[in-house]
Amino acid sequence: MVSWAITGATRGIGLGFVDNLSIDPKNQVFAIIRSRATAGPLEKLASKRKNIQIVVTDISDPSRLAxxxxxxxxxxxxxxxxxxLNAGSAGPETSVLPPTAFHGKEEALEKEINENVKNNLISNIFVINSFLDLIRNGKEKKVIFISSQSGDVEFTRVTGFATVLGYSVAKAGMNLVMSKFSAELAQEGIKTLSLSPGWVDTDAAKAVTGDPAVRKFVLSAFRKLDPNVNGPISVNESVTDQLQVIRSLTEANSGKFLSHHGNHDEWF
Structure with a gap:
């Protein structure tokens, strides 16, 4: 039996991982969530599949993670x-602002950066360190960070995306942190990977790109990289592709940042 733990498993991609993995009774799946109050679909799934265990915690609190x-x-x-590591946050409302818009708004800039770093970087380090001894004793010994193409320099440069500043900075920073963990833990056989899920049809994505005008802008920007992109992919397609990359992870690829296609250029 292979054991998997997924943070942020209440909805979207996290719930997609739980659903996909728990189909196989040989998988033991731990859905790590913040609260049962908003976990209706997960609770329903867990009631049908006995290989799902729901674990409630706060990823920003090391004592609760322990x-x-x-x-x-x-x-x-x-x-x-x-x-x-799937749990994360898009941060405050200022995520719609480009860097120059923070001129004269220093407190807003600090909040934009700090909230995202706390939620998308520091908390993930807490999670890794809390579960590391268990990973050391595992067979697969894999730690996966669900990142974003917005944390990639070349993606940003080509598409011209100047917004989601704090989110992008935190994702890019965590990509590097994953490489640091890989460098430190390689001798123990532990492998890490930062993985972009693609442009996925989740509630979080709809909140950002659901407006028709925004969707038009986003498509225009994304088509600078891939002229054939027409919209987001389903959660199931994203998770299926990601799991293929995760299962094929070897020491040779440990510490890298890859797309859900297993490379560094097909972001959609």
Whole structure:
């Protein structure tokens, strides 16, 4: 049996991972969430599939994460094969602003950067360190960070995306952090990967690109990279592609930042 833990498993891509993985009874799936209050679809799925365990915690609180890791350890006998860091946040409303718009708005700039770094970078380091001993005892020994193409310099340069400043900075920073973990833990056989899910049809994506005018702008920008892109892909398609990349992860690719196609140029 392969054990998987997914943070941010209440909805969207996180829930997609839980759904896809739990189809196979040989997988033991831990859905790590912040609250059961908004976890209706996950609760319904877990009631049907006994290989899903829901773990409630706060990824910004190391003491609560230690408790969550202990809960997982009790079930697995002290190990975890794959940890998927999917939880994150798009940050404050200022995410729609480009860098120059923060001139004279220094407090807003600090909030834009700091909130995103806290939620999308520091909290993920907390999670990795809390579950690392379990990963050390696992068979697969894989730590996966669900990143974003917006954290890639070349993607930003070509598309001309000047907004989501803090989010992009935090994702890019966490990509580097994953490489640091890879460098440190390689001798233990632990492999890491930053993985872009693509442009995915989630509620979070709709909140950003749902407006017709915004969608038109986004499509125009994305087509500078890929003239054939017409819209977001489904959660299931994204998760299926990502799992193929995760399962094929070797020491040779550890620490890299890849797309859901397993390369560094097909972002859609």
């Amino acid at each position: 408790e969550a890791a202990a809960d997982v350890s009790k079930i697995t006998g002290g190990s975890l094969d794959v940890l998927i």
